Amino acid sequence: MSLLHLQLPDQLRLLLVDDHRLFLEGLALVLQPLSRAVHIDLADSAAAADQLRRQHDYDLILLDLRLPDRSGLQLLRDWQQAGNPTPAAVLSASESPADMQAALQAGALGFIAKSSDAQSLRSAISRLLLGECLPLPLPLAGNPPAGSLTPRQQEILLLLAEGLPNKSISRQLQLSEDTVKTHLKALFQHLGVHTRTACVSVARQRGLLG
Structure with missing residues (x-):
């Protein structure tokens, strides 16, 4: 997309x-x-x-x-x-x-x-x-097939779409900020993007945010 x-x-x-x-x-x-x-x-x-x-x-x-x-x-x-x-x-x-x-x-x-x-x-x-x-x-x-996110990646993607910063995401999911960053990096690679805004936009286009 x-x-x-x-x-x-x-x-x-x-x-x-x-x-x-x-x-x-x-x-x-x-x-x-x-x-x-x-x-x-x-x-x-x-x-x-x-x-x-x-x-x-x-x-x-x-x-x-x-x-x-x-x-x-x-x-x-x-x-x-x-x-x-x-x-x-x-x-x-x-x-x-x-x-x-x-x-x-x-x-x-x-x-x-x-x-x-x-x-x-x-x-x-x-x-x-x-x-x-x-x-x-x-x-x-190549991008992995749409919809193949892990449950944790899906959770982080939903919070990212709400505009939450890494600190808030880590607090809500009880994860370290480094762990959140690792999941974000995997999300970016999966969707072929390099910014948070593009990540959410492409995820919406692919139907990953409902």
């Missing part, structure tokens, strides 16, 4: 990371129509991306796998280890299933082909910005 019927925020800030400047500038033009006010920063190396990431909060980072000073995969892993919460996706010319799987394992929310046309690219990025994870043509990225 798609969340594209939802509205993107009026203001967005994106970071595009690629060592081909002409490609970066063209991509920035393609993404300008995403929202009324889109601020796009460009970085042509991992070091430049790191510096910009420390200076700004981004709604989404798009990066190539092959950068001159550090691979995109290593950059993703470094950000994950640093506890960086910024959503990031890979935009690459590679069509290798191994690269796609490695990107997902490194923390990417999706893998977008550089061969995508402008409309497909904006659609994929809109889905990411709305909280979805892009499906990959790999078993690792």
Whole structure:
């Protein structure tokens, strides 16, 4: 299910990371129509991306796998280890299933082909910005069948739909907050999302909330 019927925020800030400047500038033009006010920063190396990431909060980072000073995969892993919460996706010319799987394992929310046309690219990025994870043509990225939640996951999903924070959910179900977070992570993976709002929205679309 798609969340594209939802509205993107009026203001967005994106970071595009690629060592081909002409490609970066063209991509920035393609993404300008995403929202009324889109601020796009460009970085042509991992070091430049790191510096910009420390200076700004981004709604989404798009990066190539092959950068001159550090691979995109290593950059993703470094950000994950640093506890960086910024959503990031890979935009690459590679069509290798191994690269796609490695990107997902490194923390990417999706893998977008550089061969995508402008409309497909904006659609994929809109889905990411709305909280979805892009499906990959790999078993690792497949979603379990709808309705296969555990009873505990179903309980947490219902409380999440009521807008309760983790602390309240843990108190109501007599669980630790870490346990709640673990169940939430499993829910997000099951539904192919990476935000609480998207989790509830997709669960409603799939009939998991009645």
